[in-house]
Amino acid sequence: MSADTSAPLLDVDGLDVFYGRGARRKQVIHSATFSVAPGEVVGLIGETGSGKSTIARTIVGLVPAAAGRVSVGGRDLTGLSSSAWRGFRRSGTVQYVFQDPLRSLDPDLTLHDSVAEPLLITGGRNRTQVTERVLAQFARVNLDESLLRRLPGQVSGGQRQRAAIARALITEPRLLIVDEPVSALDSANRVQVLELLRELAGGDVALLFISHDLGSVAGITDRVIVLYRGRVVEAGPTSDVINHPVHPYTQLLVGSAPTLTRAGADREWRDSLRAQLGAAV
Amino acid sequence: MPETVLTVDELTVHNHFTDVPAVTGVSFAVGPGQVIGIVGESGSGKTITCRALLGLLPELFEITAGSIRLLGRDTALLTEKEWTALRGSSISAVFQDPASYLNPSIPVGRQLEEVLRIKTGLPRKAARARALDLLTAVHIRDAEYVYQQFPHELSGGMLQRILIAIAIAPEPAILIADEATTALDVTVQAEIIDLLADLTRRLGLALIVVSHDLAVVAQLCQRIIVLRGGTVVEQGTVEQVLFSPQHEYTRLLIDEHHRFGLDRFLTASDRAEARA
Amino acid sequence: MLPRLIRLPAFWVASGILLLILFLGVFGHALAPLDPLKGSPAVLASPSAAHPFGTDYLGRDVLSRVLAGAPVSVLGAVEVAGIALVCGTVPGLLSVYLGRAFEWLTLRIIDTLIALPFLVFAVAMTALLGNGISQAMLSVGLLLAPVFYRVSRAAALQVSSSQYVEAATLAGASAAWVLRRHILPKVLAPLGIAAAGAAGTGLVIVASLTFLGIGVQPPAPTWGGLLASDLGYLDYQPYAPAFPIALIVLTVVALNLLADVLRDASGQSGQVLLKKRALRKAAKKKRRVLAITRAVQEG
Numbered sequence: 084m085s086a087d088t089s090a091p092l093l094d095v096d097g098l099d100v101f102y103g104r105g106a107r108r109k110q111v112i113h114s115a116t117f118s119v120a121p122g123e124v125v126g127l128i129g130e131t132g133s134g135k136s137t138i139a140r141t142i143v144g145l146v147p148a149a150a151g152r153v154s155v156g157g158r159d160l161t162g163l164s165s166s167a168w169r170g171f172r173r174s175g176t177v178q179y180v181f182q183d184p185l186r187s188l189d190p191d192l193t194l195h196d197s198v199a200e201p202l203l204i205t206g207g208r209n210r211t212q213v214t215e216r217v218l219a220q221f222a223r224v225n226l227d228e229s230l231l232r233r234l235p236g237q238v239s240g241g242q243r244q245r246a247a248i249a250r251a252l253i254t255e256p257r258l259l260i261v262d263e264p265v266s267a268l269d270s271a272n273r274v275q276v277l278e279l280l281r282e283l284a285g286g287d288v289a290l291l292f293i294s295h296d297l298g299s300v301a302g303i304t305d306r307v308i309v310l311y312r313g314r315v316v317e318a319g320p321t322s323d324v325i326n327h328p329v330h331p332y333t334q335l336l337v338g339s340a341p342t343l344t345r346a347g348a349d350r351e352w353r354d355s356l357r358a359q360l361g362a363a364v
Numbered sequence: 365m366p367e368t369v370l371t372v373d374e375l376t377v378h379n380h381f382t383d384v385p386a387v388t389g390v391s392f393a394v395g396p397g398q399v400i401g402i403v404g405e406s407g408s409g410k411t412i413t414c415r416a417l418l419g420l421l422p423e424l425f426e427i428t429a430g431s432i433r434l435l436g437r438d439t440a441l442l443t444e445k446e447w448t449a450l451r452g453s454s455i456s457a458v459f460q461d462p463a464s465y466l467n468p469s470i471p472v473g474r475q476l477e478e479v480l481r482i483k484t485g486l487p488r489k490a491a492r493a494r495a496l497d498l499l500t501a502v503h504i505r506d507a508e509y510v511y512q513q514f515p516h517e518l519s520g521g522m523l524q525r526i527l528i529a530i531a532i533a534p535e536p537a538i539l540i541a542d543e544a545t546t547a548l549d550v551t552v553q554a555e556i557i558d559l560l561a562d563l564t565r566r567l568g569l570a571l572i573v574v575s576h577d578l579a580v581v582a583q584l585c586q587r588i589i590v591l592r593g594g595t596v597v598e599q600g601t602v603e604q605v606l607f608s609p610q611h612e613y614t615r616l617l618i619d620e621h622h623r624f625g626l627d628r629f630l631t632a633s634d635r636a637e638a639r640a
Numbered sequence: 641m642l643p644r645l646i647r648l649p650a651f652w653v654a655s656g657i658l659l660l661i662l663f664l665g666v667f668g669h670a671l672a673p674l675d676p677l678k679g680s681p682a683v684l685a686s687p688s689a690a691h692p693f694g695t696d697y698l699g700r701d702v703l704s705r706v707l708a709g710a711p712v713s714v715l716g717a718v719e720v721a722g723i724a725l726v727c728g729t730v731p732g733l734l735s736v737y738l739g740r741a742f743e744w745l746t747l748r749i750i751d752t753l754i755a756l757p758f759l760v761f762a763v764a765m766t767a768l769l770g771n772g773i774s775q776a777m778l779s780v781g782l783l784l785a786p787v788f789y790r791v792s793r794a795a796a797l798q799v800s801s802s803q804y805v806e807a808a809t810l811a812g813a814s815a816a817w818v819l820r821r822h823i824l825p826k827v828l829a830p831l832g833i834a835a836a837g838a839a840g841t842g843l844v845i846v847a848s849l850t851f852l853g854i855g856v857q858p859p860a861p862t863w864g865g866l867l868a869s870d871l872g873y874l875d876y877q878p879y880a881p882a883f884p885i886a887l888i889v890l891t892v893v894a895l896n897l898l899a900d901v902l903r904d905a906s907g908q909s910g911q912v913l914l915k916k917r918a919l920r921k922a923a924k925k926k927r928r929v930l931a932i933t934r935a936v937q938e939g
Contacts, residue, residue, distance in 0.1 A: 173812030269405030302624030339554035341579035
């Protein structure tokens with residue numbers, strides 16, 4: 084996991100994002116600043132409503148930034164026109180894996196067609212070339228060739244998610260954003276997908292891992308960024324954040340995650356953390 | 365009080381749609397105040413087992429062997445009317461997506477009140493008072509305020525607590541929590557787990573916790589059953605299952621936590637330091 | 641959907657009838673044994689070898705008139721469904737993509753069309769554009785467009801807000817790509833169902849219009865026209881009006897049956913339906929086998 088510290092791959096600086104219009108306009112992200120180095124694995128942790136998905140969606144241009152800057156590979160993505168966005172997306176530099184593959188894959192398209200879609204959109208290849216590329220990705224995510232012509236509904240959750248990852252990898256992205264990639268899966272499938280992501284992390288694809296559960300990503304991430312109510316409250320190497328959490332919310336996260344070796348931290352301590360949070364942010 | 369609240373003996377359920385057995389030979393027993401965990405993924409038969417316990421098997425599913433005895437009665441002999449009387453007052457359940465079990469156009473307090481009035485026959489005022497008590501019992505701080513809220517105005521954790529309140533309102537002997545914390549954030553999940561532990565202690569409630577997450581089950585249960593492909597692959601006390609697992613599937617589940625979870629980072633001393 | 645479809649007997653019944661009707665619609669003129677316009681002294685005769693459907697009040701062979709009248713009615717219904725499909729589906733799909741102004745405009749136009757009554761509008765249009773069957777078909781087609789607008793728009797809305805469309809957008813897909821690749825395939829089934837229904841409605845309306853003498857003037861035979869001219873003689877000879885009525889009813893029933901069958905075969909409910917039927921059959925068989933074995937044991 085080499086981290087080239089010279090130039091960050093993803094640079095988010097002072098990002099502000101608002102939702103809604105007029106009187107109902109609400110600020111959901113406040114001055115978010117963080118970066119991801121090439122080949123690094125970073126976890127973006129926060130509860131529902133903390134804004135973690137919003138940040139991810141802003142990075143890929145689905146949500147406009149009100150202030151601040153987002154740049155990928157040195158290129159400033161803030162305020163791009165929709166045709167410029169289309170061009171950037173077709174370059175395949177940044178890719179996104181959604182939480183639920185049942186929803187992110189067209190139920191009427193075969194796995195082959197879904198995985199091939201990014202290539203077909205850019206065009207310029209014949210059928211054989213496309214299928215070759217698809218097969219290469221299938222191999223990379225450990226999907227058997229026999230599943231090529233199956234529909235999403237005919238395969239398991241783990242296989243679906245791996246197909247979604249294959250679709251994201253087919254453009255050889257430098258940054259892969261994965262949004263809760265295993266929360267819709269069961270144990271055996273989760274392990275497979277997490278192993279796969281860990282393998283990928285060893286290569287030169289940077290991963291931005293979005294999750295509400297620190298426990299699910301602790302085994303993979305190099306660094307962790309904690310988001311609470313739209314603000315970055317803590318950031319640092321994974322083991323540091325877990326073993327010496329500073330912010331009350333981080334302490335609560337660490338204390339809440341159920342582990343096998345001990346029951347969760349006791350209730351009074353958690354309640355006192357919650358009280359602190361209520362007073363602070 | 366009977367020794368066991370629920371006894372399941374060699375339960376077998378057949379799925380006529382796919383013509384494959386959904387559950388085969390599941391046996392366990394739960395007594396008052398005891399907590400048993402069922403661990404399994406989707407397709408393992410855990411949900412079908414829960415539905416069989418509640419008499420709510422979907423169309424084309426049929427119990428073809430085995431028996432279920434609830435508070436001493438064989439549930440195969442129950443008529444639909446008897447089942448309606450039993451559900452809630454003897455056996456109750458909460459499921460995964462709390463919002464879909466509440467009427468979106470009625471304030472939550474009134475829905476709780478409605479259950480009380482139907483199941484316990486309390487008059488309006490008494491039902492309202494009892495409803496507020498229940499909301500406090502499920503650790504909701506501002507019961508009066510929450511009482512008037514609509515489901516869409518409350519968070520997932522809050523809604524799940526209300527559903528637990530509704531489930532325990534008629535004072536059932538046993539509660540089934542089927543993936544009750546799966547859709548919740550980890551911090552909220554911890555609260556609900558605390559709540560369920562509290563309720564079993566205080567009310568002597570028997571509890572069946574169903575989850576795909578071994579750690580969630582380990583927090584609450586004294587005994588664990590691991591289901592895979594409709595059969596029981598491992599069964600025993602928490603210590604037995606966690607520290608001397610017999611089946612490779614159980615070992616896979618435990619391994620996952622060690623490889624990807626917080627277990628690898630935390631030791632007892634680390635935890636103490638984190639508190640400081 | 642196709643394998644499920646062919647297992648439902650209703651599909652074969654409906655398709656068979658409709659194919660026959662369509663055949664008549666295309667070849668009706670050629671099939672007529674006698675000249676439909678030629679009168680004879682055998683007025684209001686009952687069915688016989690020479691005249692299988694009898695004759696009308698001018699001695700014209702009813703069978704020939706019914707067959708010759710088929711093309712106008714049947715092809716008219718198909719034309720109506722076609723116009724409605726195009727005029728409804730195109731704005732319906734585009735309304736999701738061309739922005740709020742276009743959406744608002746089309747919705748208001750569609751609302752207006754829904755409010756207009758079929759026959760009055762058709763009469764008005766023919767008064768405006770000339771008394772021909774095509775003008776009448778155009779007006780009816782326009783009035784049936786709202787159904788297709790709503791169906792295609794609903795399907796497009798649902799698909800366009802789905803996550804796989806978002807995924808395609810993130811891969812750089814244009815709106816045209818999304819329409820072609822993701823929306824169109826999913827719209828086809830509901831459109832097929834709507835088309836079957838529209839054809840049925842179209843047929844009834846064509847019959848009504850020609851009954852009123854709009855579009856096609858007597859003595860050219862049409863099913864509605866036959867009804868109009870022969871209804872007065874119902875007391876003397878019921879066959880002349882009865883046959884066109886029977887054909888109209890048969891066609892509309894077949895179209896509705898086809899629409900039902902398409903609806904049943906698509907979607908999960910179709911699978912459960914078929915499975916339940918299979919189970920019932922199996923249970924029946926089991927009972928019969930048990931009864932036989934019991935009888936053998938006792939006997």
